[in-house]
Amino acid sequence: MRARQLSRWTAGLVAVAAVGTTTACGSPPETSGTVPTDRNRPVGTERAADEKAAEKAALKAYDGYLTASRAASRHSDPQHPDLTRFLADPLLTRVRLSLRQARANGAVSAGALRSNPEVISVDLTAKPPTVEIQDCVDATGYRLVYVADEKVVPGTRGTRHLATATATRYPDGRWLISTGSAHQDQPC
Structure with missing residues (x-):
């Protein structure tokens, strides 16, 4: 019974901590044609600039999420102050x-x-x-260890697998990571 519980929580922690870490798969988003709004600036150019700014802000939030979750995981600290700087529910609660x-x-x-x-x-x-x-998360060098003796927790062998996340812009203008999933059945 204890082994089954250990397996569940270790897999969950490794998956949550590793949601988002390597080479991505997919193609960049497409942009629509341009419709001039004035003589010098087409609408598509403005939209493309807004999308680039959103991409940059979302990736910054994602990097902050990974950094904060790694720091919190090193001490198993669910109240680590940086978690709320970069995560939102439901992912914040799961982490x-x-x-x-x-x-x-x-x-x-x-x-x-x-x-x-x-x-x-x-x-x-x-x-x-x-x-x-x-x-594409590379967690091959990542483990959970017991604090008491620094032995590796059984079942925490890391893999390289696909991970996805959603960054959401909140009314105050912040981009926060609100959902994330580790797809351990999808190697990359």
């Missing part, structure tokens, strides 16, 4: 739950994750606006 479970079982993360995310779509007309990010 905090995994960190609580790791802490309750006396485990913390060790090692490194590699990431090279890529934006696969931008929807600035959505309510709220969103940016979809795809990543």
Whole structure:
């Protein structure tokens, strides 16, 4: 019974901590044709600039999310202050739950994750606006270890797999990562 519980929470923590870390798959979003709004600036150019700014802000939020979740995981700290700077619900709650479970079982993360995310779509007309990010997570050097003896928690062998995340722009203008999934059945 304990082994089954350990397996569930370790897989969950590794997946949550590793949601978003390597080479992305997909193609860049397409832009529509241009319709001039004045003699010097077509509408498509303005939209493309807005989309580029959204991509940049979303990737910055994603990088902050990865950095904050790694820092929180090193101490299994569900109240790490940077989590709320870069994450929003429902992902924030999921990450905090995994960190609580790791802490309750006396485990913390060790090692490194590699990431090279890529934006696969931008929807600035959505309510709220969103940016979809795809990543190939390399968690082969990432493990959970017990604090007491620094032994590796069984079942935390990392893999290279696809991960996806959604960045959402909130009314205050911040881009936060609101959803994320590790697709461990999809190697990359």
